[in-house]
Amino acid sequence: xxxxxxxxxxxxxxxxxxxxxxxxxxxxxxxxxxxxxxxxxxxxxxxxxxxxxxxxxxxxxxxxxxxxxxxxxxxxxxxxxxxxxxxxxxxxxxxxxxxxxxxxxxxxxxxxxxxxxxxxxxxxxxxxxxxxxxxxxxxxxxxxxxxxxxxxxxxxxxxxxxxxxxxxxxxxxxxxxxxxxxxxxxxxxxxxxxxxxxxxxxxxxxxxxxxxxxxxxxxxxxxxxxxxxxxxxxxxxxxxxxxxxxxxxxxxxxxxxxxxxxxxxxxxxxxxxxxxxxxxxxxxxxxxxxxxxxxxxxxxxxxxxxxxxxxxxxxxxxxxxxxxxxxxxxxxxxxxxxxxxxxxxxxxxxxxxxxxxxxxxxxxxxxxxxxxxxxxxxxxxxxxxxxxxxxxxxxxxxxxxxxxxxxxxxxxxxxxxxxxxxxxxxxxxxxxxxxxxxxxxxxxxxxxxxxxxxxxxxxxxxxxxxxxxxxxxxxxxxxxxxxxxxxxxxxxxxxxxx
Numbered sequence: 181x182x183x184x185x186x187x188x189x190x191x192x193x194x195x196x197x198x199x200x201x202x203x204x205x206x207x208x209x210x211x212x213x214x215x216x217x218x219x220x221x222x223x224x225x226x227x228x229x230x231x232x233x234x235x236x237x238x239x240x241x242x243x244x245x246x247x248x249x250x251x252x253x254x255x256x257x258x259x260x261x262x263x264x265x266x267x268x269x270x271x272x273x274x275x276x277x278x279x280x281x282x283x284x285x286x287x288x289x290x291x292x293x294x295x296x297x298x299x300x301x302x303x304x305x306x307x308x309x310x311x312x313x314x315x316x317x318x319x320x321x322x323x324x325x326x327x328x329x330x331x332x333x334x335x336x337x338x339x340x341x342x343x344x345x346x347x348x349x350x351x352x353x354x355x356x357x358x359x360x361x362x363x364x365x366x367x368x369x370x371x372x373x374x375x376x377x378x379x380x381x382x383x384x385x386x387x388x389x390x391x392x393x394x395x396x397x398x399x400x401x402x403x404x405x406x407x408x409x410x411x412x413x414x415x416x417x418x419x420x421x422x423x424x425x426x427x428x429x430x431x432x433x434x435x436x437x438x439x440x441x442x443x444x445x446x447x448x449x450x451x452x453x454x455x456x457x458x459x460x461x462x463x464x465x466x467x468x469x470x471x472x473x474x475x476x477x478x479x480x481x482x483x484x485x486x487x488x489x490x491x492x493x494x495x496x497x498x499x500x501x502x503x504x505x506x507x508x509x510x511x512x513x514x515x516x517x518x519x520x521x522x523x524x525x526x527x528x529x530x531x532x533x534x535x536x537x538x539x540x541x542x543x544x545x546x547x548x549x550x551x552x553x554x555x556x557x558x559x560x561x562x563x564x565x566x567x568x569x570x571x572x573x574x575x576x577x578x579x580x581x582x583x584x585x586x587x588x589x590x591x592x593x594x595x596x597x598x599x600x601x602x603x604x605x606x607x608x609x610x611x612x613x614x615x616x617x618x619x620x621x622x623x624x625x626x627x628x629x630x631x632x633x634x635x636x637x638x639x640x641x642x643x644x645x646x647x648x649x650x651x652x653x654x655x656x657x658x659x660x661x662x663x664x665x666x667x668x669x670x671x672x673x674x675x676x677x678x
Contacts (some may be wrong), residue, residue: 183310186537193538194545199242202235203542206243207549210250214257214270221251222509223398226390227576229516230583237520238535242542244516245496248509249301249543252489253550256293260286260481270488272460276473276480283476291422292430292478293485294554298547300438300486304493305543307442312501312540313529324633325645329654331627334504336658339616346665348612355603356620359384367632379592386515388584389621392597393614395580397604399573404605430482433463437486445494459487493543500524500536504623511618518622 193199213224225244232240255270260277273293280289322330339349362373363383374380422430440462441455463483464473473480496513498504503525505511517524528536584597607614631645638644646652 183313186313186533187309187541189534190537190539190541191544193238193534194242194541198236199239199538199542200545202239202243203246203546204549206246207250207546207553209243210247210252211254211550211553212250213247214251214254221248222390222512223394223576224251225509225512225516226387226394227579227583229387229390229512229519233519237522238538240520241513241516241535241539242546244513245539245543246546246549248492248513249489249546250550252301252492253294253297253554255488256297256481256485257290257554260289260293270456270485272456272484273481273488275460276477279474279476280478280481285476285478288422288426288478289476289481291555292426292482294551295422296430296434296437296482296486297489297554298551299434300441300488300490301493301547301550302544303438304442304445304490305540305547308493308496308500308543309540311446312497322650323648324630324637325651326648326654328627328630328634328645329651329658330502330504331623331630333654333658333661334619334623335616335627336661345611348610349616352607352612352614353616353620356617356622357624358620359389359617360621360624361628366629377592379590384596384621385593386518386621388593388596389600390512390515390618391580391584392600393604393607393617395576396597396601397608399577400601400605401608402573403570426478429468429478433459433479433483434486436462436466437483437488438490441487441490442494445491446497455487455491456484459483500528500539501526503626505619511615511622514622 194203209224210221213221224247228244228247232243235243256273256277259270259274260281277286277289277293280286335353339346339353358373360383362380364370364381365372371381437455437459440459444455444458460480460483463477463479464470467473467477467479469477495505495510499510499513501524503514503523505514514524522528522532522535580597581594584593604614606612607617634644635642638647646655
């Protein structure tokens with residue numbers, strides 16, 4: 181099926197009144213949680229997974245996609261107004277955006293962020309529309325050894341790129357792999373790591389781990405460091421519209437940021453942080469007034485915000501076509517698909533075409549909704565920051581308890597939630613990345629299945645794992661990712677000495 185007819189069929193799904201309502205709920209909620217520091221789309225979707233079990237899959241996934249895009253929009257508001265990024269992808273926006281707000285140009289900064297997000301999100305969704313079916317068709321040539329190599333690449337990429345330490349990244353990955361093998365082995369029917377508890381025979385539900393790491397761990401961390409301080413919000417001063425010069429200086433950064441953000445977002449462990457940093461660096465080099473950087477250059481807001489939202493669209497490409505999550509939020513979206521008995525991958529475009537194209541079409545609708553919401557309602561979003569943090573996080577804790585108890589009314593689930601939540605707190609304190617845990621938990625069992633299939637086809641010969649050009653190339657790239665940082669550290673001092 182061609183992309184355009186499929187997209188039109190998707191609009192027939194996305195424009196149904198019930199799905200429009202869920203898209204609006206997702207975009208509003210996503211914008212709100214993007215504004216609130218410390219609460220991201222991953223946490224929000226994790227909290228909503230238990231309570232959306234009775235919602236139709238199309239509606240729930242459209243809402244989750246709205247939350248993802250909305251959080252990318254909302255994160256720029258606090259970055260600009262109070263120099264507090266609501267999302268990690270908005271860190272670079274804070275550098276120039278807050279300086280613009282201090283100079284009374286907060287409205288212009290918010291406007292270029294919102295319009296740039298709309299432009300990049302729309303172009304990124306166009307890229308998703310036409311690239312996703314092609315990649316899905318190419319996935320049919322993948323054998324078990326190719327899929328295993330692809331998952332090894334995801335493991336190494338996420339563990340090396342995310343966090344400040346490769347060691348911490350791999351420890352987090354192995355924690356996720358260990359959690360993923362709990363339960364009954366599908367091939368041998370042997371119990372693994374259940375410690376004599378029959379309630380663990382079915383394994384540890386992904387939702388429990390998600391809510392525990394994000395909600396419980398983050399709540400304990402914030403509570404342990406809470407200091408009662410009145411928020412200081414920079415007022416929106418100066419003009420309320422972008423000037424002609426602002427438009428002239430912004431449109432090229434919007435396009436360049438999109439060109440950087442989308443392909444990097446589609447890579448394993450690409451995320452939003454790397455393209456926003458690259459976009460900021462590029463705009464600083466190309467700026468016609470480089471002396472303004474550090475004092476409120478509008479290019480430093482337009483470029484990174486475009487890269488941030490384009491990366492959000494790029495993240496959906498490997499998720500929908502190959503079933504590979506490349507960020508924490510993508511991992512939780514994968515869990516949302518699995519909650520409805522759906523497995524993202526090439527067959528998703530054949531067996532569930534109505535759902536996947538309705539989801540893609542809803543991204544266009546959500547982008548328009550977000551532009552309408554963000555331009556006139558900035559003052560309303562800022563007031564959400566006045567909610568006292570103790571009330572905010574106490575509500576999250578209660579919501580987590582109710583959601584996990586509602587999954588299976590199991591005391592074991594509650595016990596696991598608090599144990600894993602404490603582990604999440606320790607990881608937060610010692611700067612362990614959370615994304616490798618989620619990637620290991622979700623992709624670990626899938627990688628094990630593909631490894632066993634490949635070895636069965638090759639009658640146990642390990643050479644089977646590199647028997648195709650695709651698997652050999654992917655494993656070689658994984659090896660380079662592992663050894664390249666060490667080689668650079670060894671070569672660096674020699675080059676300096678010479």
